Amino acid sequence: MNTFDVPAPLCPPAGLLSSPGRPAATxxxxxxxxxxxxxxxxxxxxxxxxxxxxxxxxPGGIKDRTALYMVRSARERGVLLPGARIVESTSGTLGLGLALAGTVFGHPISVVTDPGMEPMMGGLLTAHGAMVHTVSAPHPAGGWQQARREKVKELLARYPEAWCPDQYNNPDxxxxxxxxxxxxxxxxxxxxxxxxxxxxxxxxxxxxxxxxxxxxxxxxxxxxxxxxxxxxxxxxxxxxxxxxxxxxxxxxxxxxxxxxxxxxxxxxxxxxxxxxxxxxxxxxxxxxxxxxxxxxxxxxxxxxxxxxxxxxxxxxxxxxxxxxxxxxxxxxxxxxxxxxxxxxxxxxxxxxxxxxxxxTSVTAPLGHEPAVPGRPAGARRLAEVAS
The missing domain is CATH 3.40.50.1100 (Rossmann fold)
Incomplete structure (x- = not known):
């Protein structure tokens, strides 16, 4: 049997702990x-x-946090209208987060992925009510990721009121x-x-x-x-x-x-x-x-x-x-x-x-433009990104 050398319990700063196991209304x-x-x-x-x-x-992983935050912020700014469709490119985890946000805030979800997504993920997304679109070929320069983003643009044109979180560039x-x-x-x-x-x-x-x-x-x-x-x-x-x-x-x-x-x-x-x-x-x-x-x-x-x-x-x-x-x-x-x-x-x-x-030498690549805090991606269409 394995044995584990666990450090002594830590003493967190006073006042920073949350109450564990609190009941959840949503x-x-x-x-x-x-x-x-x-x-x-x-x-x-x-x-x-x-x-x-x-x-x-x-419930779905780390990106539950950002999906809820981006959707809530977009609704508060008025760029995501009540009941409007949310469209995003994802390899899976953000899709689950958006499905959660769609349930909480009342938005239909369309996620765009590619054949490399784990088989189980497609079933989970569908079970949680998301519409899954799978691209069939990689972009010649930007690979599968850019191919997914091109499909997102197509869906945004199909659904006039739709909104894209644009997770790659959204400071939220x-x-x-x-x-x-x-x-x-x-x-x-x-x-x-x-x-x-x-x-x-x-x-x-x-x-x-x-x-x-x-x-x-x-x-x-x-x-x-x-x-x-x-x-x-x-x-x-x-x-x-x-x-x-x-x-x-x-x-x-x-x-x-x-x-x-x-x-x-x-x-x-x-x-x-x-x-x-x-x-x-x-x-x-x-x-x-x-x-x-x-x-x-x-x-x-x-x-x-x-x-x-x-x-x-x-x-x-x-x-x-x-x-x-x-x-x-x-x-x-x-x-x-x-x-x-x-x-x-x-x-x-x-x-x-x-x-x-x-x-140990880390520098921004040529063509990289940092996202600007306080100026979240509010447009319904994807921002242009170097590929």
């Missing part, structure tokens, strides 16, 4: 106040470990995660390093900006996937979902990152499966990727440093991919034990990475 009240779990041995080295914020305890996507950061402060008291996956840029920017205000010396470690363009790598075919991008989301706050790690699909699968056996708490591609990096950071940092990462969702939707032996065998994802540490490059353009690699 499903929206089930979102937030998620637990943190100590991940030590046997996943981490002896005497080392990190804290994981388990966002899979939300960032603001939605400030409460999550405050929860972490209440739960942990002090945080020295944050390991966070990067896709649309919303939760990385929202959490890191608040934590940096409270802890000026916070080390922020971004985790991307091989084949993603976000941090200056060339776009290639990507198997992993939920992190990475083939466009430049304006919500990515490059100035907050001290370093970036790229992780490959086999490495993320190994970490996610190992977590499942060792700690019971696990998830999919993003969870595997951030856990691998947090594990390394815990081993190489001073023992007293408090490291936290965010697990965006749980394992349920990945039973047909990450946790399916036939799928993983077909994609050659099994039997790849990650190295003890990442490869190193001095700048993102030095080499095209295909396995776990670290870079």
């Amino acid at each position: 499903p929206a009240q089930l979102v937030g106040d998620t637990p943190v779990l100590w991940v030590g041995e046997p996943f981490a080295a002896a005497g080392r470990g990190f804290w994981a914020k388990l966002e899979g305890h939300n 996507n960032v603001a939605a995660y400030r409460p999550l950061a405050h929860e972490l402060i209440a739960q942990l008291g002090r945080i020295d390093a944050l390991v966070v996956s990067v896709g649309t840029g919303g939760h990385s920017a929202g959490i890191a900006s608040v934590l940096r205000e409270h802890f000026p010396h916070l080390r922020v470690v971004g985790v991307d996937t091989c084949g993603s363009t976000i941090f200056g790598q060339p776009a290639t075919t990507r198997l992993m979902r939920g992190l990475g991008s083939s466009i430049y989301p304006r919500n990515v706050a490059y100035h907050l990152f001290d370093e970036v790690h790229w992780v490959s699909a086999p490495e993320a699968v190994w970490a996610a499966r190992t977590l499942a056996r060792a700690h019971y708490a696990t998830g999919g591609w993003s969870v595997g990727a951030v856990a691998l990096v947090a594990r390394w950071l815990a081993r190489t940092s001073p023992a007293e440093e408090r490291i936290v990462t965010v697990f965006p969702d749980g394992p349920q939707r990945y039973t047909g991919t990450v946790f399916d032996d036939a799928y993983c065998t077909a994609h050659q994802l099994l039997g790849h034990l990650p190295a003890n540490g990442p490869d190193e490059i001095t700048h993102p353009g030095e080499a095209t990475v295909t396995r776990w690699t670290r870079c």
Whole structure:
């Protein structure tokens, strides 16, 4: 039987704790106040470990937070009319969040995805009342992501009153995660390093900006996937979902990152499966990727440093991919034990990475225009994004 070396209970600052287990009058009240779990041995080295914020305890995952916030804000500003359709591109998790928001606020939901979405997710979205549109071919320059966005434009033209949250560029996507950061402060008291996956840029920017205000010396470690363009790598075919991008989301706050790690699909699968056996708490591609990096950071940092990462969702939707032996065998994802540490490059353009690699030079790519706080995306059509 595994044994776990768990640190002594923490004493959160007075007045910051929420009441646990409060009754919920609406499903929206089930979102937030998620637990943190100590991940030590046997996943981490002896005497080392990190804290994981388990966002899979939300009804649909971490993006329940931003879906509710973006929809509520758009209604308050009058750009989303009562009963109007909401249309968005998603690989799945935001779709579940929008289905939740549609139920709470009374909006029909149309989500645009591609054939790479996990099979279970399509069924869940349909069960929760969303209309699912699947694009059939990738965009020649922007891949599946840009193809989905082109389909969103088509649907917005079909439904004159429809509204698109535009999660890649909407500053409300960032603001939605400030409460999550405050929860972490209440739960942990002090945080020295944050390991966070990067896709649309919303939760990385929202959490890191608040934590940096409270802890000026916070080390922020971004985790991307091989084949993603976000941090200056060339776009290639990507198997992993939920992190990475083939466009430049304006919500990515490059100035907050001290370093970036790229992780490959086999490495993320190994970490996610190992977590499942060792700690019971696990998830999919993003969870595997951030856990691998947090594990390394815990081993190489001073023992007293408090490291936290965010697990965006749980394992349920990945039973047909990450946790399916036939799928993983077909994609050659099994039997790849990650190295003890990442490869190193001095700048993102030095080499095209295909396995776990670290870079401490983080700059915004050419053509990236940051989203402007206080000027949320209010138009019903998608903003133009460099592809």
